[in-house]
Amino acid sequence: MSENNSSQDSRSRIARRVFPDGVDPDPRFTLANERTFLSWIRTALAFIGGGIAVEAFTSEIFGSGLRATLSIVLMVIGFILAAGAAVRWHRIESAMRRKTSLPLPLIIPIVSLASALGAGLLVLVFAGLL
Template identity: 45%
Template structure:
């Protein structure tokens, strides 16, 4: 199959075809990011829908943070997959994931908000 027929062509037109094991590992990483995004979205919905005896202001803020993080995570998955696939094809060092720090801070903030929500209910 030619590079022009594969999506996205901008990735597959670069460099040489890498070992299939590396491309498949990159795909598994993409899917792991997608699962993480789904879990964050589900957590945000569940936190708000179930209530759980948490102060409403803290609960809403934590839910919104989880929902925003859940919406950003697929973006990280796509950008990360493309950048990694290009690096594999070009034989250059693999890039880092730019949103990992943001997601770490968001999950930490949600934990603090839920803790405060329980304490101040």
């Protein structure tokens, strides 16, 4: 970016570094993207909290090995979701700034698969097969 362009750009240094090209999108779309990001973060925190709750409150239900495994799996899913939410927010914001098509949501299959595996695991545990 030349000196003239950077002096005309009223955005902060961080904003210019994170989104070097394109134009500012309609604020309504940016705010909608942020709300979606926060929803994914809320979901990630629910998984992390679920992992903590499994470890803290299920000692009478699960053995220590299974309890630790379930807890770690839930927390790792939460961390993956949080990272995926940040990546998705950035990809969508960049696409809106460049006025290109929105990227496919790669995070949704992760949540679907994790939820299905978790539900199946719980069925096996409560059926006494694990």
